[in-house]
Amino acid sequence: MSVETEEKLYQKRIAIHPKSVKGTFRTFKTGVLVLAYAVFFLLPWLRWDRGDGPSQAVLFDIPGRRFYIFELIVHPQDIYWLAGALIIFAWLLFFVTGVVGRAFCGYFCFQTLWTDAFMFIERWIQGDRQKRINIDKMPWNPEKISKKGLTWAAWLLFAWITGFTFTAYWTDAYGLLNDFFTGRAPYPAYFTIGFLTLTTFVVAGFVREQVCIYMCPYSRFQAVMFDKETLIPSYDYKRGEGEKGRAHLGRGLKTREERQAAGYGDCIDCGLCVQVCPTGIDIRNGLQIACINCGLCIDACNEIMDKQGWERGLIRYASEQEIETGSKPRVFKPKTIGYGLAILVVTVFLIYSILHQAPMDFSVNQVRNPLAVTLADGRVQNSYEIKINNKVPRPLRLDLGVEGLADAEIEIAGGKKDIEVPSDKLLHLLVRVKLPAGAKNSQQNFRFVLTDKDGQIKPVAMNATFNMPR
Amino acid sequence: MTNPTNKSKQVETTGHVWDGDLREYNNPLPNWWLWAFYATIVFSIIYWVIYPAWPVGKSFTRGIATVTVEENGQTKEMPWNSRSQLIAEMQSSPAAVKQREYIEKVAAASYEEIFANPDMMAFARSMAKGYFGDYCAACHGQGGQGNLPFFPNLADDDWLWGGQVEQIQVSLQAGRKGNMPAFPNIQGQALDDLASYVLSLSGEAVDAAAAERGKQGYAMCMGCHGAEGKGNPMLGAANLTDKAWSVINIPAAGSIEEKKKLVAGVINKGIAREMPAFGNRLKPEEIKMLTVYVHELGGGK
Numbered sequence: 001m002s003v004e005t006e007e008k009l010y011q012k013r014i015a016i017h018p019k020s021v022k023g024t025f026r027t028f029k030t031g032v033l034v035l036a037y038a039v040f041f042l043l044p045w046l047r048w049d050r051g052d053g054p055s056q057a058v059l060f061d062i063p064g065r066r067f068y069i070f071e072l073i074v075h076p077q078d079i080y081w082l083a084g085a086l087i088i089f090a091w092l093l094f095f096v097t098g099v100v101g102r103a104f105c106g107y108f109c110f111q112t113l114w115t116d117a118f119m120f121i122e123r124w125i126q127g128d129r130q131k132r133i134n135i136d137k138m139p140w141n142p143e144k145i146s147k148k149g150l151t152w153a154a155w156l157l158f159a160w161i162t163g164f165t166f167t168a169y170w171t172d173a174y175g176l177l178n179d180f181f182t183g184r185a186p187y188p189a190y191f192t193i194g195f196l197t198l199t200t201f202v203v204a205g206f207v208r209e210q211v212c213i214y215m216c217p218y219s220r221f222q223a224v225m226f227d228k229e230t231l232i233p234s235y236d237y238k239r240g241e242g243e244k245g246r247a248h249l250g251r252g253l254k255t256r257e258e259r260q261a262a263g264y265g266d267c268i269d270c271g272l273c274v275q276v277c278p279t280g281i282d283i284r285n286g287l288q289i290a291c292i293n294c295g296l297c298i299d300a301c302n303e304i305m306d307k308q309g310w311e312r313g314l315i316r317y318a319s320e321q322e323i324e325t326g327s328k329p330r331v332f333k334p335k336t337i338g339y340g341l342a343i344l345v346v347t348v349f350l351i352y353s354i355l356h357q358a359p360m361d362f363s364v365n366q367v368r369n370p371l372a373v374t375l376a377d378g379r380v381q382n383s384y385e386i387k388i389n390n391k392v393p394r395p396l397r398l399d400l401g402v403e404g405l406a407d408a409e410i411e412i413a414g415g416k417k418d419i420e421v422p423s424d425k426l427l428h429l430l431v432r433v434k435l436p437a438g439a440k441n442s443q444q445n446f447r448f449v450l451t452d453k454d455g456q457i458k459p460v461a462m463n464a465t466f467n468m469p470r
Numbered sequence: 471m472t473n474p475t476n477k478s479k480q481v482e483t484t485g486h487v488w489d490g491d492l493r494e495y496n497n498p499l500p501n502w503w504l505w506a507f508y509a510t511i512v513f514s515i516i517y518w519v520i521y522p523a524w525p526v527g528k529s530f531t532r533g534i535a536t537v538t539v540e541e542n543g544q545t546k547e548m549p550w551n552s553r554s555q556l557i558a559e560m561q562s563s564p565a566a567v568k569q570r571e572y573i574e575k576v577a578a579a580s581y582e583e584i585f586a587n588p589d590m591m592a593f594a595r596s597m598a599k600g601y602f603g604d605y606c607a608a609c610h611g612q613g614g615q616g617n618l619p620f621f622p623n624l625a626d627d628d629w630l631w632g633g634q635v636e637q638i639q640v641s642l643q644a645g646r647k648g649n650m651p652a653f654p655n656i657q658g659q660a661l662d663d664l665a666s667y668v669l670s671l672s673g674e675a676v677d678a679a680a681a682e683r684g685k686q687g688y689a690m691c692m693g694c695h696g697a698e699g700k701g702n703p704m705l706g707a708a709n710l711t712d713k714a715w716s717v718i719n720i721p722a723a724g725s726i727e728e729k730k731k732l733v734a735g736v737i738n739k740g741i742a743r744e745m746p747a748f749g750n751r752l753k754p755e756e757i758k759m760l761t762v763y764v765h766e767l768g769g770g771k
Contacts, residue, residue, distance in 0.1 A: 010660045369613030376713060376714045378712075383625075413769070414586075427588065432768075
């Protein structure tokens with residue numbers, strides 16, 4: 001038997017221990033995190049008075065086929081709004097990415113947010129970078145066990161809160177909380193909460209930047225939207241490297257003047273930009289797929305530049321072109337104008353559509369089996385199945401009539417005279433229309449008209465056909 | 471990655487050598503695969519214990535999983551299989567319970583109450599649509615359009631045996647036997663005259679003199695169809711004065727001669743039809759919902 005030497009199929013993850021940093025971008029990131037979490041975690045608990053409807057401000061009721069978003073109730077018929085919203089989000093992503101790089105990745109993506117939050121917990125319990133590295137190197141002694149255990153317990157609790165909150169958007173939040181601990185919640189709720197708890201724990205706690213590098217499709221295609229004028233966190237290599245490259249602060253290389261005279265750049269190779277990076281890359285190697293454009297290296301470098309008393313911005317948001325030639329990117333160019341206009345048009349359309357939501361839907365299906373029936377008095381009868389969907393939060397009292405059909409008698413099966421559709425409900429009616437016999441096989445087009453007896457909704461008409469017997 | 475053609479790398483072999491230099495690479499399965507494979511073995515053993523699995527002679531191992539079902543008012547445990555699972559679900563799943571509640575509600579309600587309540591009405595119609603498809607549609611058609619001469623149209627407002635809900639319910643429960651005797655002896659002029667008279671009753675444009683003559687011959691029809699030809703729902707005798715025809719399709723016939731020929735055919739040959747009884751096949755509440763459905767088909771009376 002011989003022994004093999006083989007290339008590995010997988011790259012082993014090198015543990016990343018990002019150092020904490022202070023600065024503009026860290027503050028912005030934290031701000032976004034706090035705001036996003038405040039909305040995400042508190043929204044399911046907010047109540048909203050809807051009369052008969054559910055009292056949760058934001059509720060996605062799948063079994064009831066209604067999405068409740070504050071005052072707005074989204075019905076299955078309105079599902080194209082979702083398409084509109086997705087188009088807006090997609091174009092907004094293209095637009096923003098083209099102008100300021102992967103801002104979504106760096107500040108708003110939930111992978112970034114949760115990883116960030118988990119890192120806060122980790123730092124709070126285990127300390128900053130160096131302490132965490134030490135703990136990792138330790139054997140499993142009581143200190144390591146207690147600190148790691150505490151961290152994981154805190155992660156798990158936070159992951160559970162995350163999973164629970166997500167699930168609470170799809171059912172009554174207070175009821176779910178009660179049912180969860182009394183064992184009465186439905187199986188899908190337990191599964192969803194359990195699944196999200198587990199995935200959050202594993203993905204935000206351990207997988208982290210590998211999601212961005214290996215799993216996320218956005219990271220691959222976002223870079224396609226870059227051009228030479230896209231603002232990205234860039235290392236100004238001209239300033240940093242000088243003629244001879246970067247150098248530590250050594251003897252005779254302390255001040256800028258000394259360094260420039262010796263041909264060295266402003267980068268003192270302190271490595272802080274690498275230490276703070278949540279994906280563990282070196283920004284000085286230029287644009288790379290693992291860079292989520294979070295700006296923390298900018299904060300780190302600015303801190304050092306301030307300490308040196310040198311000008312900030314050795315690492316800064318700058319376009320590739322700006323670093324190369326010094327020319328600032330244009331704000332108005334075909335790309336920004338085009339995306340901007342497209343987003344504006346779709347947004348206006350979506351808002352218009354939401355504001356003009358039809359208060360009721362109404363459909364007519366002719367009974368085709370049999371199509372036409374000769375009645376005892378010689379007239380011909382056609383039947384129609386009519387569905388009326390009331391989307392307003394009050395009962396609708398309606399009148400059903402026909403237009404364009406002379407001498408027609410209309411009868412609602414069951415002998416009802418008044419149509420009343422309860423608030424937010426669907427009503428099925430079988431309607432019979434009777435007409436004096438005409439030429440065999442002839443057809444007449446007409447319209448059913450629904451009129452609101454309270455006069456608040458404009459009459460709605462629907463086309464139908466009347467058929468004579470063959 | 472292992473590349474078998476790359477000679478510079480040494481690869482583990484099984485140690486067997488054929489023909490002096492033929493060796494087999496030993497590429498063991500990845501551990502995760504192997505453990506997943508062992509896990510499937512463990513899973514299947516647990517599965518065999520819990521669920522029906524192995525054929526044994528003419529029987530099979532039933533497994534220890536059970537399903538609680540109700541049979542003849544008694545609760546009992548059945549070994550789990552997809553059939554007992556279905557029985558249990560039909561008895562106690564939330565949807566089945568809800569359906570049963572509705573059925574009980576409809577069973578307890580009077581016809582007036584059902585007609586007045588849109589919810590019950592919608593439920594009765596959707597349930598009965600299924601029953602109608604199962605039991606009625608084979609003869610009367612999916613939409614109740616009928617198939618003449620044997621199966622009358624249920625989608626019009628003409629009812630041989632009465633269109634009140636009570637009458638429809640009796641028709642469904644006990645069935646109906648409709649019989650018009652044949653009159654083969656009426657022939658020639660007399661037959662033509664009688665047919666003209668019958669057509670004139672529902673306002674067809676026939677020769678008035680012939681219809682007048684036919685009135686004489688109508689005397690023998692009066693027993694069932696009545697002196698004025700209004701029919702008799704007790705006997706299922708058709709109303710001859712309306713425009714709806716339940717044996718022959720007069721509106722579809724082209725000329726008056728054709729119509730007369732159709733009527734004459736019924737006079738000569740008669741018609742015997744039977745609607746089977748469903749009282750012993752369907753539950754009372756099913757009959758009730760079906761009654762509502764049939765009543766609604768064309769508009770009852």
